[in-house]
Amino acid sequence: MQIKIEKTLTPKQKPDFKNLGFGKIFTDHMFMMNYTEGEGWHDARVVPYQDLTLSPACMVFHYGQEMFEGLKAYKGVDGKVRLFRPDMNAKRTNSSNERLCIPQLPEEDFVEAVKSVVDVDRDWIPTEPGTSLYVRPFIIATDDFLGVAPSKTYLFIIILSPSGAYYASGLAPVGIWIEDEYVRAVRGGIGYAKTGGNYAASLAAQVKAHDDGYSQVLWLDGVDRKYIEEVGAMNIFFKINGKIVTPVLNGSILPGITRNSVINLCKSWGMEVEERKISVEELLEAQTSGALEEVFGTGTAAVISPVGKLRYKNDVMIINNNEIGPVSNKLYNTITGLQNGTLKDEFGWTVTL
Numbered sequence: 001m002q003i004k005i006e007k008t009l010t011p012k013q014k015p016d017f018k019n020l021g022f023g024k025i026f027t028d029h030m031f032m033m034n035y036t037e038g039e040g041w042h043d044a045r046v047v048p049y050q051d052l053t054l055s056p057a058c059m060v061f062h063y064g065q066e067m068f069e070g071l072k073a074y075k076g077v078d079g080k081v082r083l084f085r086p087d088m089n090a091k092r093t094n095s096s097n098e099r100l101c102i103p104q105l106p107e108e109d110f111v112e113a114v115k116s117v118v119d120v121d122r123d124w125i126p127t128e129p130g131t132s133l134y135v136r137p138f139i140i141a142t143d144d145f146l147g148v149a150p151s152k153t154y155l156f157i158i159i160l161s162p163s164g165a166y167y168a169s170g171l172a173p174v175g176i177w178i179e180d181e182y183v184r185a186v187r188g189g190i191g192y193a194k195t196g197g198n199y200a201a202s203l204a205a206q207v208k209a210h211d212d213g214y215s216q217v218l219w220l221d222g223v224d225r226k227y228i229e230e231v232g233a234m235n236i237f238f239k240i241n242g243k244i245v246t247p248v249l250n251g252s253i254l255p256g257i258t259r260n261s262v263i264n265l266c267k268s269w270g271m272e273v274e275e276r277k278i279s280v281e282e283l284l285e286a287q288t289s290g291a292l293e294e295v296f297g298t299g300t301a302a303v304i305s306p307v308g309k310l311r312y313k314n315d316v317m318i319i320n321n322n323e324i325g326p327v328s329n330k331l332y333n334t335i336t337g338l339q340n341g342t343l344k345d346e347f348g349w350t351v352t353l
């Protein structure tokens with residue numbers, strides 16, 4: 001893939017890297033590539049960050065044919081820039097694309113595209129502990145046509161956003177609302193695809209949970225509303241009687257890259273890991289008997305998010321005294337250590353540029 005690079009003539013003022021927040025500041029450049037039926041993907045380019053001009057009839061606005069990804073670029077203490085398992089984002093892109101009738105994107109082109117734009121904006125990668133450059137690749141359907149059918153044209157775009165430490169003052173446990181009314185996805189639906197539609201479906205429950213003082217929603221399965229699926233933008237893990245348990249990927253759960261990394265790390269440490277169905281009842285019982293030792297979410301944004309409180313109907317479970325457990329802590333330190341290059345990468349997960 002040939003990538004044309006057009007640098008901005010008017011670079012922006014860099015933000016205060018100590019005060020970034022998440023997702024509000026964008027860098028000087030973006031990656032773009034077009035797809036046209038018959039021609040395939042073409043015109044790969046890095047261009048100055050800019051607004052898009054699209055027809056109001058553009059398909060993505062009406063039927064939501066789009067996908068997105070999320071990964072981060074880290075600048076280590078050694079000054080090197082690292083990506084964490086970008087090949088997994090490339091694979092997941094094509095899995096989402098397949099479900100959404102978006103054309104496949106060669107995996108190596110996805111990774112090259114990420115590398116090219118991150119390289120051009122490498123001065124935007126913050127270096128304060130816990131900070132990183134968030135990378136948001138996405139594809140939108142661009143035919144201006146109101147008929148319901150897969151689009152014949154698409155845009156693949158990557159934007160970059162320097163982001164602050166997820167935890168301003170250390171790993172703080174969060175409170176989670178187990179949603180028993182709304183569902184996010186059903187088997188056979190689009191739950192495993194990383195696409196806006198799943199998020200549109202999630203907002204009402206999120207608002208409800210926030211109003212009640214909980215930071216995230218834990219979804220139950222869409223059929224029986226009985227089995228644990230995942231949290232808003234994180235997968236969920238439990239430590240029960242010394243074993244690590246996480247819901248098995250069943251088609252309605254997003255296959256997180258952090259989830260996969262956590263499973264691999266725990267196994268490499270000799271821990272027993274079970275991917276299986278887990279019901280809310282089992283969780284309540286484990287809590288009552290004292291077998292529930294730790295609960296944590298996993299995702300690119302927070303890496304590991306300890307859960308200190310779980311609400312289900314009228315029950316409120318306090319996990320591990322609302323403190324971070326040892327496994328959560330070790331996972332967080334290991335994964336962030338690999339990402340910033342302070343730990344030796346024995347898995348070959350990091351890509352340096």
Ligand SMILES: *Cc1c(COP(=O)(O)O)cnc(C)c1O
Nearest residue numbers: 233234235254256257258299300
């Ligand atoms: C992105 C995402 C995750 C986490 O995936 P990672 O690859 O670990 O960042 C989990 N659940 C949902 C719904 C997501 O969109």
